[in-house]
Amino acid sequence: MKKIIILGGSFESASFIIEAKKKYKVIVVDKNKYSPGFKYASYKIFESIYDYKNIIKILKNKNLKGIVGVICGGTDAPMTVYKISKFLNLKCYSYKTAKLFSNKYLMKKELIKYGIRTPWFKKINNFRELKKILKIKKYLVLKPCDNRGGRGVFLINRKNENIISLYNEAKKLKKLNYLIVEEFIEGEQYSTESIILNNNSYTPGFCRRNYDDTKRFYPNIIENGGDQPVNLNQKIKKQITNLVVKAGRVLGLKEGILKGDVVLSKNKKPCIIEVACRLSGGWFSSHQIPHATGVNIIKAAIDIACSQKINQKFLINKYQKSVGIRYFFPKNGRLIKITLPKKTKKKNNIIKLMFFKKIGNRIGSVESHVDRMGFVIIKEENKSKLIKELNYFVKNTKIDTV
Secondary structure, eight states: OOEEEEEOOSHHHHHHHHHHTTTSEEEEEOSOTTOGGGGGOSEEEOSOTTOHHHHHHHHHHHTOOOEEEEEESSOOOHHHHHHHHHHTTOOOOOHHHHHHHHOHHHHHHHHHHTTOOOOOEEEEOSHHHHHHHHTTOSEEEEEESSOOTTTTOEEEETTOTTHHHHHHHHHHTOSSSOEEEEEOOOEEEEEEEEEEETTEEEEEEEEEEOOTTHHHHTTBOOOOOEEESOSOOHHHHHHHHHHHHHHHHHTTOOSEEEEEEEEEETTSOEEEEEEESSOOSTTIIIIIHHHHHOOOHHHHHHHHHTTOOOOGGGGSOSOOOEEEEEEEOOOSEEEEEEEOOHHHHTOSOEEEEEESOOTTOEEOOOOSGGGOOEEEEEEESSHHHHHHHHHHHHHHOEEEEO
16 A cells, blocks of 8 residues: 655544545654544654654654555645655655755845735844844734744734743744744735646635634734635635636745635725745645535645645535634633533534633744644534524633632
């Protein structure tokens, strides 16, 4: 049986591993020996998904034959995908493309070079440079160029009293010797998930990102889920999908999966925040897209990674249903009890409900997306009912801490 390497063994990676197991023996890579995805693995490699040198050494020592693909399972390690693919002589994007997708600063430089709209940005080498920019720009997003999951990402302005500590915090979470600042553009944000195949592209994933709680987590920027379908006319939707696909092609992605994060400014101009050559985590690709559109985008990603032929009719939305996700943010303390709303226990509209903490575990402050305590994914007849049901469920789920 042929084999595939999946980078990531977390809860979010499990759906990728389970899907891949239908056709392949799965080699799972994760540094956490207790990662839940390992229980579905045919082979286990206990290593950081970013340490491609050690992963390649282990592959050499194991002498595993018949590996036909490498893919990120809700993780973001394009350089590792490239390096392992090159070692195994597999089809993949170029080194330049891997580098551009690995570094937000280099990515944005390339996008600007080809005239693709992205917020104003600048590389920051030291705190003095940041202070200088804050005299000109009112609101900025400060972040590492090489991290993910919202780690070290802060919304700042010149009135912040603790800018130096935020700068130092972001600095701690980077490997490169510089950070990036972007101008904060006010407007609705959207996530897209596209499949680029030959000269065609398909976008079954298109959701509104929910930042309604921005003030609550300030200066951290924490997304509280998303929902679909989006309330946009077809012309603007097309502008957004075309912009994301163009960005991917400019960065060298000729075939594969492309994740886009876009802000639609108040004057209705879409602007690329960033793109990634992988599927989303956060149960977007594994649960939300299939239930909303009928497209199995994880299967498509695996087939592309393994150079399999794809029937393009399976990439086109079969339908469009209302699906959304919201997260739980309880008070800090030791978790003692979770009580679900009685009204929804008998309904079958809950696609997935999950808590990352067990009774007795400590719940701390939310500083990045990995600190979210749990989530619920719900489907409904229409968008207004969906939002109402999501809000009701989160509001009436009692999470007691002491």
